[in-house]
Amino acid sequence: MDDQTRMLTGLTGLGGLSQPDVGDPDSVRKQQSLGQPQQDIGDILQQIMAITDESLDEAQARKHALNCHRMKPALFSVLCEIKEKTVLSIRGVQEEDPPDPQIMRLDNMLLAEGVSGPEKGGGSAAAAAAAAAAGGSPTDSSIEHSDYRAKLAQIRQIYHSELEKYEQACSEFTNHVMNLLREQSRTRPISPKEIERMVAIIHRKFSSIQMQLKQSTCEAVMILRSRFLDARRKRRNFNKQATEVLNEYFYSHLSNPYPSEEAKEELAKKCGITVSQVSNWFGNKRIRYKKNIGKFQEEANLYAVKTAVDAANVSAQASQANSPATPNSGDTYLGLHSLNGEGLNFTPSLQPQVDTLHRVTHLTGGYEALSSSGLFSPHRLDVSIHTRCSVVSFMFMFIHLADAFIQSSLQFITCRACCDLWGKPEHPEETHACMG
DNA sequence: CAGTATGATTCCAG
DNA sequence: CTGGAATCATACTG
Numbered sequence: 328m329d330d331q332t333r334m335l336t337g338l339t340g341l342g343g344l345s346q347p348d349v350g351d352p353d354s355v356r357k358q359q360s361l362g363q364p365q366q367d368i369g370d371i372l373q374q375i376m377a378i379t380d381e382s383l384d385e386a387q388a389r390k391h392a393l394n395c396h397r398m399k400p401a402l403f404s405v406l407c408e409i410k411e412k413t414v415l416s417i418r419g420v421q422e423e424d425p426p427d428p429q430i431m432r433l434d435n436m437l438l439a440e441g442v443s444g445p446e447k448g449g450g451s452a453a454a455a456a457a458a459a460a461a462g463g464s465p466t467d468s469s470i471e472h473s474d475y476r477a478k479l480a481q482i483r484q485i486y487h488s489e490l491e492k493y494e495q496a497c498s499e500f501t502n503h504v505m506n507l508l509r510e511q512s513r514t515r516p517i518s519p520k521e522i523e524r525m526v527a528i529i530h531r532k533f534s535s536i537q538m539q540l541k542q543s544t545c546e547a548v549m550i551l552r553s554r555f556l557d558a559r560r561k562r563r564n565f566n567k568q569a570t571e572v573l574n575e576y577f578y579s580h581l582s583n584p585y586p587s588e589e590a591k592e593e594l595a596k597k598c599g600i601t602v603s604q605v606s607n608w609f610g611n612k613r614i615r616y617k618k619n620i621g622k623f624q625e626e627a628n629l630y631a632v633k634t635a636v637d638a639a640n641v642s643a644q645a646s647q648a649n650s651p652a653t654p655n656s657g658d659t660y661l662g663l664h665s666l667n668g669e670g671l672n673f674t675p676s677l678q679p680q681v682d683t684l685h686r687v688t689h690l691t692g693g694y695e696a697l698s699s700s701g702l703f704s705p706h707r708l709d710v711s712i713h714t715r716c717s718v719v720s721f722m723f724m725f726i727h728l729a730d731a732f733i734q735s736s737l738q739f740i741t742c743r744a745c746c747d748l749w750g751k752p753e754h755p756e757e758t759h760a761c762m763g
Numbered sequence: 764c765a766g767t768a769t770g771a772t773t774c775c776a777g
Numbered sequence: 778c779t780g781g782a783a784t785c786a787t788a789c790t791g
Contacts, residue, residue: 562770562787585780606779607771614782615769 394513407516430534433541442483442544479548486544493540497533501526565608569598573608577616578630583749584613613749 378386393399437443508522565573576594577584586594591605598605616623 562785564769564788604770608769610780610782611770613780617781 390514403516410516410518427534427538430538430541433538433545436545437486437541437548441479442486442548482544482547486540489540490537493533493537497530500533501529504529565598565600565604569600572597573605573612574626574630575634577609577612578627579634581627584609584616585749617749 378389381389434443504525505522508517508525511517564570572594576586576590580586586605586609588602591602591609595602595605600608
């Protein structure tokens with residue numbers, strides 16, 4: 328059997344595999360007789376095995392022979408016709424599918440998180456949001472911020488390198504398949520549209536892999552993000568300086584510890600926290616102070632003295648002009664609860680202040696009287712508040728305090744009915760002495 | 764490790 | 778919307 332004949336047998340045989348030779352009476356007879364199809368398949372298999380046993384050169388030669396076969400153009404055109412009428416017309420309809428909403432969602436998310444798209448966009452914004460939510464001090468948040476950014480950049484890098492690998496593999500594979508199809512198009516009818524379709528199939532396959540990559544990237548970002556957003560609940564104490572500033576304000580406005588928006592902003596700026604954190608702090612402080620005034624007395628005293636010392640220092644500076652300052656803003660002096668003596672019977676919440684004032688009215692301005700409390704001894708001031716306080720400035724401070732106490736006592740007694748610890752005043756604010 | 768302190772959140776009332 | 782009150786969750790401390 329020469330090559331030509333073998334090939335012809337091969338062609339008809341393979342043709343019979345895909346399409347029964349309906350017109351061939353011999354074939355019909357063969358189909359009818361029992362056991363004949365099995366024999367045909369056996370033949371075909373044998374031929375296939377024979378082909379696979381051939382060397383590459385032999386196969387190339389056979390391919391060439393096939394291409395040059397005289398029946399080839401006719402067979403080719405028939406195949407083309409059949410194909411046109413069936414496969415493409417059916418599948419052509421399904422060609423254009425809408426973009427996968429899942430992919431779109433993932434893409435949007437990756438874009439929003441700054442993983443895909445321009446580098447300096449959403450990532451830092453998301454980090455800033457996370458840091459803002461975390462609400463730490465600027466230093467802390469910047470540390471977290473950079474930490475978040477670093478991790479996001481890492482994810483971004485991995486994502487892009489993987490994506491690149493996938494795209495490279497995809498294009499390599501596509502090229503390979505296209506070359507193969509072009510090669511095959513010499514022996515079987517393959518239209519450009521079919522090649523296109525095949526490319527689309529490959530791209531779909533790869534895009535499903537890409538989707539997995541995007542999905543896992545999104546998951547990684549979500550985990551990272553949740554770790555930073557969880558920091559929202561992850562409480563972090565304010566630094567000492569911030570607490571001091573807040574406490575100073577609180578205790579120097581004890582009769583009305585409700586900072587205005589401007590004051591809140593100012594405090595927030597001073598403390599390096601957000602305005603809402605300032606609000607939280609004051610909310611908590613008011614509640615906790617009110618609930619347990621006794622517990623906060625020491626703290627109140629400390630801050631009151633601190634403020635007084637500051638005032639005294641100012642007075643001392645002003646003393647060169649021989650004019651001790653008169654108390655004005657705030658109600659520092661109302662915070663000196665620990666000077667409690669046996670008091671009058673006012674409401675429990677007012678009792679400490681009133682008791683203090685009661686005692687002050689009995690003070691003769693004696694330095695000893697104050698220093699005997701321990702609280703105002705210059706030594707104590709030096710040690711506990713680390714403030715140098717000269718005798719002169721201390722004297723001014725004392726005068727300052729005594730004056731303030733007397734004024735405050737009058738104010739407080741006047742206002743106590745309407746201002747029972749931050750209750751609503753009955754008088755207009757301008758006549759209300761205790762409104763800080 | 765238990766108790767306490769404290770920043771944040773939630774719910775509700777005005 | 779703001780503030781009070783209760784509560785949660787975590788940090789800090791002895």
